[in-house]
Amino acid sequence: MDQADIPALLSRLASDEDAARKMAVFKLQSSINDPAFADVFISSGGLVILRRLIMTTGGNTVAYSLQSLSRLLEVDMGWDIFEGPTAGDLVERIVELIVTNPLVNILRGAMSILVALVSHSQSTPRTGAGAGAGTAPRSPGTFGFRALKPAVAVYPQFFEFVIQQLQSADHALCANALMLINALIRDAVSQENTGAANGAGAKSAGEDWSKFIKRLQDLGLIKAVYNLMQSSVLQDMAQPLLEFQSLTKILLRRWKDVRVDLERPEHRRALKGLHLASAPDRHHANAVPLRDELEGAKKGSRRHNPEKWRRLGFETESPANEFEVAGFLGMMDLTDYVRKNEDGFQKLLLEQSASPLNERCPIARASLAVTLILHDHFEVDRTELEDVKGYQGLDGTKNLDRLFRPLLLQWSRLHTAGLHAFFRLWKATGAGRDDFDKVGELVRILIGEVVGQAGRTKDVLEVEDDLQEYDCARLRELQMELLDLSFEDQWGAHLKQVREELKHEALQFVKEQRIRCLLDGSWFSKPLPRRDQHQQHQRQESLPQKRRLYEPKGWRFARLSHNRRFLHYADFADRAQPDPGLDALTEKVDLATISSVVSNVSAPSDEEARSESTASTMRNNNNSRDLAAPPPPSRSTTKITIFSYTNPDEAAAGAARGTGTGGGAGGGGEASEQAILTLHPLNHSLASEWLDGLLMLLSQAPITAETNKLVTLVSEYGLKIRLLNVRLESVYHGPPPGAGAVPDREGLDEDYYYEV
Known part of the structure; x- marks a missing residue:
């Protein structure tokens, strides 16, 4: 559309006839993403008319209006519509349309606008056309998640409706809904970072984002996105799904970086819940508060149970210090396991109490170990940029399976299954306290084999069964194979020579x-x-017996x-x-x-293979041969x-x-x-x-x-025996005598040179 036609277009947009407005706004949505056209449209007062259409019309007219505003925001223009005293009413109208209107074309446009509105707080300040010279800086609450809070207070079911759209058959609407959720999560985490940087309100900001994420999870967000990652719509929604996967890693890193602090009520409640879930006796269940009890332990208080926390598998009686590496993420995993498996947790504690002290499996330490194993397996510290580069380097649906990992979203269930596998391996191997790291390494290999080899469409229930039923002997063989590979990497040339000698x-x-x-x-x-x-x-x-x-x-x-x-x-x-x-x-x-x-x-043959071992033993042992029933020669x-x-x-x-x-x-x-x-x-x-x-x-x-x-x-076997005899001092002889000694400067002058 020519820029000269803009006055006539604005006249039709402001018409009282619905048919004229509908046709005008339909043409507008196809032209407004041209920056030159958009600049003239805004300077001619078009934003006021467009806002009026969104606030007062319905049906296809409001759908075309929402789409026009969305395309205008895509070229980073028209942000003035969200400034001023009436901006809140416009946001509330868009939220109302999402909650009350079932039309797909309206929902797509409305969610697209909210994605731009929330994400704009994470972008750089706008400049250029549409910004206006000398425009006063906006207040911090104009954009981002805070811009939605008043409207969400009016329509508290908003988040539930957005998550429901993740099950929509319309892929574009589904993608817009997921992009809106991604923008909300990213804005909440960025606000937490801003609060932490400013110092004031950091703790409350952290609590806000954590509660917000918990609220979304309770509404079924994880299950909905998990189903999308395993479905056939992956190609159409690859970008928002990849962003959600990256955000999940960010959240896991945030929780891991949160230090467990007994001064925080939620942390204190979590530890107290662990103690009460272990079914202690009434005396210790009604003991003094946790903080006072830990202080009383240092002073020798009589009411302190000397094995209150070590009984649960902690190394000391100061459990908060043992979450230093896993952070609040480790506490979340442990408390979630205990809450969902309280009966099994109590039964396990009873079984452990009946075993000698050295043979008891430390439950809390095992939980923290599994948390860190999952953290390393899913490469939680991997940056988002690396994930995006990996996506851009792939082509075709088959290659997407290598990048998307739906099991990451089933973190809690994998932690529980991994912890049960830890208990099973501990019992099967007859491990003791000194073997804790060895069992942990077996669990690491098990998770790498089962979870790492699981395809994108493999259900988490099958993965849980595989973790529980994986053969211990096969796991040991796999460990030896990995050990051989590590030796090959370190001592490849030496091992090749040794293998040739041993083969001869x-x-x-x-x-x-x-x-x-x-x-x-x-x-x-x-x-x-x-x-x-x-x-x-x-x-x-034919012959008599004696003549045969x-x-x-x-x-x-x-x-x-x-x-x-x-x-x-x-x-x-x-x-x-x-x-x-x-x-x-x-x-x-x-x-x-x-x-x-x-x-x-x-x-x-199968029959010979079954009896071969026994036959060979009998044949080589002259003292134990049985010739009573020889096999028929034929x-x-x-x-x-x-x-x-x-x-x-x-x-x-x-x-x-x-x-x-x-x-x-x-x-x-x-x-x-x-x-x-x-x-x-x-x-x-x-x-x-x-x-x-x-x-x-x-x-x-x-x-x-x-x-x-x-x-x-x-x-x-000869190679393994030789490797078992290798000592550290035989591989690393240490520095030569005199190496690292600081020379005496006495008697030195300026007559020196560097030998290159």
């Missing part, structure tokens, strides 16, 4: 273990072809000679006890003639085949080139091979021992997963 030592150790299994000898099945088994069975059944002389030899026993040069074996009809010696084994294989070892060893499916060259020349050539590897023909080139021995191990574990044992005897690397896993296990 572990390989030699496992090689010796596998060869000793071969020296002990083992039974193998010797299955016959199915046709031969059937014919043999019929022939034996040719029974099938279904067992084979193999053993390595003591000099480790020959593999002796023989076939038997039954498994003998004790195992046959070398003199009973009529066949033998010279290891020097072996060209390759081939096997079909694969992963064990069930063996694993086979190890040993090959040799067909003539001595090829064998010598193969020995010069190196023997083959398991799993296929070795480096024999085009030389012909023949199978000279086949073994059928009874289970996968035995197959792994013999296959890798034979390969290691032939100077080859092991190939089965079981052997490689054993090598890794031995080397890792």
Whole structure:
């Protein structure tokens, strides 16, 4: 719209006909965000007409009027409308529209204006068009939260209606409502800072903002914003939600910075509530006031219970001093836990009183520890600017999940769940007072794993269950993994060298273990072809009992000679006890003639895996073997085949080139091979021992997963044992002799120089 048309536009805005006013203000809202147009509009008295439309009209006319004023304020002009004796009436009219009018377009404009009104107190003083030369400075109460107080006193349900709009299906209205709440919270906290800077009224200012936040929380603010963060509207409301998340961190920092002071009534009441909730005896429940009691404790008063506070888990009888690090935030968390779990708190105290003093879990200290763990986990000290930069650097809905953390809003529930996890770990680990920091570190790792890995849409109830049910053994493994990572960061090069040495030592150790299994000898099945088994069975059944002389030899026993040069074996009809010696084994294989070892060893079945550990123990313990019920030979499916060259020349050539590897023909080139021995191990574990044992005897690397896993296990245990033996003085030898000594200046002159 041209600036020359402004007089005609103002004439239509002031018309008595509703249709003319509606059309005029509809055109106004599309042009007023032009600063040049807005300057002429204001200088022509347009603010007075616009104010009259807001105060007297309704329907779409007032909706367009509110939108026009909102866009005017966006270009930082038109603030004069909120000055003067009638400014309060205008604010009250806007608040009235929010409380009494259900139309979405009216609510959007009204809340947008209030956002600008409250936020303007946090911005720099205005200059330029619309300010007016020589304008007198405004009174402090014109803008900010204080500008709304008179109107809110008339409509006390205002905050409830604003929070209800957070559930609106209109995303723009929902965003405006959240921006208004953010502006109110930020203004309240900034007023507290101003009061603290001025000195006077600092304490009352702090109480005002704290009570205001409590009032909003009681109206369901946290739940409403938490649902928004987990919903699909995150993309449309990312900016106000991110601001609310940053404000939540600011509030947590403010509460943490508040020092617990017994001179303040609310702090004294909180500590007294802790004492009374612990169900003390009547004598101490009706004792003197807390402040006097603490002073009486120093003077040796008879009425003071010597374990009144230590019984609750404090280290001393001066609990206020123990909140020095966690501040009032730590007191809030502890009192909130006790208030919501009073029965469980009393039961826990009774259980602890029945335990020895050194084994009691200090409840208060544990609560403070969990508070600080959550504080560090959510990076409460992280500045808002870093959060905004993180938001600007992300693109797409998927990446927003990395920035938004709805669980931050469930601080109280996470604190309670973390405290219960602390108690559970304390009991499961059998910890004592000296182990408090160790349990706290486990809880830190647990929260980092469960809360840190929780997705944006994961419900807090699931997180609470995970914290309570997380496996302690897995938590310990995770702690060791993190410990390894920390060692890698500090001693990466040294650990790499140590690991290589230990892996070589572990390989030699496992090689010796596998060869000793071969020296002990083992039974193998010797299955016959199915046709031969059937014919043999019929022939034996047709003969009398005394003439059954040719029974099938279904067992084979193999053993390595003591000099480790020959593999002796023989076939038997039954498994003998004790195992046959070398003199009973009529066949033998010279290891020097072996060209390759081939096997079909694969992963064990579920049934074999369950019995493998027991079978291996029985096999390696000669004193505890049970041969009463051997497994049927026909069930063996694993086979190890040993090959040799067909003539001595090829064998010598193969020995010069190196023997083959398991799993296929070795480096024999085009030389012909023949199978000279086949073994059928009874289970996968035995197959792994013999296959890798034979390969290691032939100077080859092991190939089965079981052997490689054993090598890794031995080397890792060796590394942990070495790390346990590391002392501080072995890593840090201290400064060299004479370092840090201040030289004597006696005898020095000006003849000196700097060596660069």
